Amino acid sequence: MRPFRGVRPYLVVLLPLLLSVGCASFEAARLYQSGTEALDEGEVDRAIEELGRAAELAPDASEVHNHLGLALAADGREKAALLEFQRAVELDCENDAAQANLAVTRMRLGVQVEERQADADSRGEER
Secondary structure (H helix, E strand, C coil), X not given: CCCCCCCCHHHHHHHHHHHCXXXXXXXXXXXXXXXXXXXXXXXXHXXXXXXXXXXXXXXXXXXXXXXXXHHHHHCCCHHHHHHHHHHHHHHCCCCHHHHHHHHHHHHHHHHHHHHHHHHHHHCCCCC
């Protein structure tokens, strides 16, 4: 089961917006599209690189941060993904995909923290 869905529909929304505001935004749109395709193809390193650059060029684009979060999560970097999902939601509280990805990531990290604490407790370590 793939918990992060809805990647492609945002291409339709974001591309015209980015294309309307200049060269840097055009490059951000290109990187967003290419990075999203890389993510869909399982090329996580390339996705992180391209989506990270897109986020630098378009720091206020919620969809870019959400997709960067997806790529980071796919690479096992849940804490970094959490920050990207949080940023995406801060930028657009109606970004349902980012809201869902944020909730899933918070849940995963919460479980991991609880598991580590249970391990520490079983070894008699202090909190």
